[in-house]
Amino acid sequence: MTETGDAVEHWLRGRVPERGLKPKAAAVLEVLLSQPRRACFGSAADLAELAGVNVATVTRTAQALGFAGWPALQQELRARYLSSLSASDVAEHHEVSGSPALASLHRDLDGIGALARRVAEVDVAGLATAIASAGRTLVVAKGSYAAVGAALTHNARLAGYPVELASDDADLANALARLGEGDVLLAISFWRLYQSTVLATEQAHARGARVFVLTDVADPALVRTAEQVLLVPAEGVAFFPSLTPGLALAQAVVAQLAAVDPARTRAHIEAAEAQWLRLGLLHRQPRRP
Amino acid sequence: MTETGDAVEHWLRGRVPERGLKPKAAAVLEVLLSQPRRACFGSAADLAELAGVNVATVTRTAQALGFAGWPALQQELRARYLSSLSASDVAEHHEVSGSPALASLHRDLDGIGALARRVAEVDVAGLATAIASAGRTLVVAKGSYAAVGAALTHNARLAGYPVELASDDADLANALARLGEGDVLLAISFWRLYQSTVLATEQAHARGARVFVLTDVADPALVRTAEQVLLVPAEGVAFFPSLTPGLALAQAVVAQLAAVDPARTRAHIEAAEAQWLRLGLLHRQPRRP
DNA sequence: ACAAATTCGCAATGACCATTGCATTTTCGC
DNA sequence: GCGAAAATGCAATGGTCATTGCGAATTTGT
Numbered sequence A, B: 001m002t003e004t005g006d007a008v009e010h011w012l013r014g015r016v017p018e019r020g021l022k023p024k025a026a027a028v029l030e031v032l033l034s035q036p037r038r039a040c041f042g043s044a045a046d047l048a049e050l051a052g053v054n055v056a057t058v059t060r061t062a063q064a065l066g067f068a069g070w071p072a073l074q075q076e077l078r079a080r081y082l083s084s085l086s087a088s089d090v091a092e093h094h095e096v097s098g099s100p101a102l103a104s105l106h107r108d109l110d111g112i113g114a115l116a117r118r119v120a121e122v123d124v125a126g127l128a129t130a131i132a133s134a135g136r137t138l139v140v141a142k143g144s145y146a147a148v149g150a151a152l153t154h155n156a157r158l159a160g161y162p163v164e165l166a167s168d169d170a171d172l173a174n175a176l177a178r179l180g181e182g183d184v185l186l187a188i189s190f191w192r193l194y195q196s197t198v199l200a201t202e203q204a205h206a207r208g209a210r211v212f213v214l215t216d217v218a219d220p221a222l223v224r225t226a227e228q229v230l231l232v233p234a235e236g237v238a239f240f241p242s243l244t245p246g247l248a249l250a251q252a253v254v255a256q257l258a259a260v261d262p263a264r265t266r267a268h269i270e271a272a273e274a275q276w277l278r279l280g281l282l283h284r285q286p287r288r289p
Numbered sequence C: 001a002c003a004a005a006t007t008c009g010c011a012a013t014g015a016c017c018a019t020t021g022c023a024t025t026t027t028c029g030c
Numbered sequence D: 001g002c003g004a005a006a007a008t009g010c011a012a013t014g015g016t017c018a019t020t021g022c023g024a025a026t027t028t029g030t
Helices: A006-013 A023-034 A036-041 A044-051 A055-064 A070-090 A100-117 A124-133 A143-158 A169-177 A195-206 A244-258 A262-279 B002-013 B023-034 B036-041 B044-051 B055-064 B070-087 B100-117 B124-133 B143-158 B169-177 B195-206 B244-258 B262-279
Strands: A137-141 A163-166 A184-189 A210-215 A228-231 A282-284 B137-141 B163-166 B184-189 B210-215 B228-231 B282-284
Touching: A006 A023, A006 A070, A023 A036, A023 A044, A023 A055, A036 A044, A036 A070, A044 A055, A055 A070, A070 B100, A100 A244, A100 B100, A100 B124, A100 B244, A124 A184, A124 A210, A124 A228, A124 A244, A124 B100, A137 A143, A137 A169, A137 A195, A143 A163, A143 A184, A143 A244, A143 A262, A143 B143, A163 A169, A169 A195, A184 A195, A195 A210, A195 B282, A210 A244, A244 A262, A244 B100, A244 B244, A282 B195, B002 B023, B002 B070, B023 B036, B023 B044, B023 B055, B023 B228, B036 B044, B036 B070, B036 B100, B044 B055, B055 B070, B100 B244, B124 B184, B124 B210, B124 B228, B124 B244, B137 B143, B137 B169, B137 B195, B143 B163, B143 B184, B143 B244, B143 B262, B163 B169, B169 B195, B184 B195, B195 B210, B210 B244, B244 B262
Parallel strands: A137 A163, A137 A184, A184 A210, A210 A228, B137 B163, B137 B184, B184 B210, B210 B228
Antiparallel strands: none
C-alpha cells in the first residue's frame, strides 16, 4: 500500500519505460510512492538512503522516468502532491460575509472551486488541442472581459501559437475576413452579450472555422454554431460580475496548450525572453523555472 | 479552515521580538505570510528577491525570530503550512487527475486562498478609500498584466470614479503630466518589472500624488515611494505566472470601493447602463442585482 | 562458460546554498 | 547636528547538492 493517491501513482508508473526498472531503480520508485512528503522535500541523497541505493541511482531513475534529473522530478511530484492536499481545503463553499473585499475573494474561491470540481466535464484539452492544431486562432472578447481574452492570447502567443485578439469591431472585421477552414474562433462572453460577438461566431462558422465559446450563460444565439461550450461561473459581489473564474479557466486552457508540446513552448518562450533582454525595457526580469 | 491560516500568522507574529522588526526584516515576514508556498520551497535567495532585500537579511530575520537560520525557519513553516492543509483534509485525500488544466486551477485556488486568509492584514480598505477620495486615479499596468489594471479600471469607472489606465508609455507620459496633490497612482506589476513603471511611481511621488503598489515582488525601486504595498502570490503552473490572484484582489478593491458610497455607485451604474441600452450594441444585457 | 550489455557505486566537479565578518547605511538618542 | 548603535548589503567561505565519467558488478544472450 502506498501513501500517494492512485492518480499520482498511476501517472508515475505510466512513465516507467517499457523495458521496466531494475531492482535498485524500482526501490527508488517505491520510496517516492510510499513516502510522498520525503519525496517532496528531501534531497536526492536523502531518498537514496531511504531506498538503499547510491545517490546517482536516484538521478538516473528520474532520468529513466523521462525527467531531466532529480529536481525536475521532485518539482512535478511536489506540484501534484500539494495539489491533492490543498484543493479541497479552499474549494469548499464559503458563506459570503465579512468585509466587501473578503466577500469578493470568497465568491471567487467558490467560483473557481466549482470549476475545479467540474473540470473533467469541461473539455479543456479539446480546446487546447484545437488551438494547437489550428492555422490561426481568433479570440473575440470585448468590454471588460477583453481582459480574459488578452491574458489567454498573450500567453498562447508567448508559447508560439498564432493567436490574435479582437477586442473592437474594426479588429474583428479585419480578422474575420482572414478566417477559414482549419482556423479556430474562441468567443469569450460574460454578463453582457455583444451583438457583434454573436455575428462573429456566425461568420466564422460560415467560413468553415471551428467555433468555441467560453461563457457564463449559454445563450442560444452564441452557442448555436459552437462545437464546444466551456461554461464558467461569473458571479461577483456588490454590483459587479467576476472575471476571476474566467481568467482562471483561460489560464488553464493555456496550461493545457503548453503541455501539448512542452519543448516547443519552452523554445518559444526562451526566444521571446531573449528579445526582452535585448530591448532593455525592464527594470527586472526573473528567471523562469 | 480560515482559522488555520490565522494560526500560522499568529504564531509567526508572536515570535517577533519586542523591539519589533525594521522595514527590511518586516518585508521578509510579509513575504513569508503572503506567499506561503514560496516560503515552504524557496531558497533564502528566492525569498530575498521577493522581499526586495539581501539574502543575508533573510537569514538574520529568521534568527531574529528565534531560529538558528533560514533552513530551521523554513522547516517549521513547512510543517505548519502542510499541517494546515491536511488538517481539514483528513478523510478525503483528493484525487488529482494530473491534467495541466486542473493543476492550474488548483494553483489559483491556493493563491486566492492564501490571500483570503490574510485579507484583514492586507489593507484593501485603505486603497479603496484613497481611490474614493482622490481627485483622479492613474492605474499603471503594462504587458500581460494590463488585464488586471483594465478590469479594475473598468469597474471603478463604472462606479463613477475618475480612474484611468495607462498601459503604454505615451498614455503614461500624458497622464503623469496631469497628476498632482490629492491624486493616486496605483502601480500594478507582476513578474517582469518595467522600468517605465518604476519611473512612473517616482514621478507621481515627486508631483505629490499618493503611490500604491499591487505586486508579487517588493522590488526596492518599485516600493520606495509607495505608502502601501499589496503583496499577491502569482505562482502559476507550467511556464506562466498566474494573474488570477491579482485579478481577484483588484476586484476585491473595487468591491470595497463600491461599499464606500453604495448609493453613488448604484446611480452611476444605472446611468451607464441606460447609455448601453440607448446605443443598442448588445444582444443581451442581464439585470443587475 | 564467455562476451557484451546494462546497471549501479564511487568520486570528481561545478553550481548553488546559507552563514558570517566587515563595511556601509540608516536610525536613534542626546 | 553629531556620535553611537543598529540594520543591512557585499562578498568570502565552507558545506551540500545534483550530475556525470569511469570502473566494478551484475545481468543477459549466445
